[in-house]
Amino acid sequence: MAEERRVRLLVSVVTADEVDAALAGGADIVDVKNPAEGSLGAPVPALLRAVRSRVASPAEVSVALGDAPHLPGTMALAAAGAAACGADYLKIGLFGSARPEQALELLAAVRRAAADVNPRTQLMAAAYADASHVGALAPGELPSIARHAGFHGVMLDTAVKDGVSTFTAMGEDGVADFFAAARALGLVTAVAGALGPADLERAQRLGADIVGVRGSACEGGRKGTVSAARVRALRAALALSAGVSHAGRLTTSRDQSSGGCLSGCR
DSSP states (O other), rough: OOOOOEEEEEEEHHHHHHGGHHHHHTEEEHHHHHGGOOTTOOOOOHHHHHHHOOOOOOOOEEEEEEESOOOOHHHHHHHHHHHTOOOOOEEEEEEEEEEEEHHHHHHHHHHHHHHOOOOOOOOEEEEEHHHHHHOHHHHHGHHHHHHHHTTTTEEEEESSSSOOOOOHHOOOOHHHHHHHHHTTTTTTEEOOSOHHHHHHHHHHHHSEEEEESSGGGEGGGGGSEEEEHHHHHHHHTTTOOOOOOOSSSSSHHHHHHTTTSTTTOO
16 A cells, blocks of 8 residues: 655755754754755765765755766766765656757666665755746656656756746646656655645645745745745645645655665666
8 A cells, every 4th residue: 555645845945954944843844955056066076975964864965066067987986976875766857958868868867876875865866947938948848757767756846946846847737647647657746846735735735745945935035045934934835734744755656666776676
């Protein structure tokens, strides 16, 4: 019997000092990234290790590997390093792999590298709702590619951080279609990209497993500082209890049918 899906709140931090506020507010997943290097900019290993040391179960840690160029070897090495630092989830943005065959090559290399270090690391591939503006892979192509690459889930985000949300860039119907295609393939679904409280409610209604925020969780916007009060307000918008969800590691129909083999499958 498949586990009931519960939406989880992911809060991105850019310093270890923000972790306590994210957890106090009730973040289920503390995400580490470096906005100075892009939408899904990668942090240095020391920061990831520092965040990992401050986050205990049931909360989890995710890390951005970057708005990836089409360099499978480079990104595979990055994935191995992040897995070695103890991240529960790795997120990679398909920025430079604009053709489906390129995307599959890149994701397969990342999956193999992460699995060699830690088969329990869960992998999320991100497409950009504003892909047409940056020449990236069309979002509709991603679910089947991620499934064939052995990824755990897929995510929508925005490449250009100009305040335009994923829902504005792609439309509610477009987001719904993306989620439906992913769920049909047994993938976990996630969404981020300038999301406010109303967007979180929409994402939950459409079936997102994870909703990710940075700007709306901060005093002073995306470049500000994470606020526990703002994180609590976002949990309230999702009608979640004040504490961290005990949903644990998300499972999908693929987990059930494959005996738990996801990123570790070869």
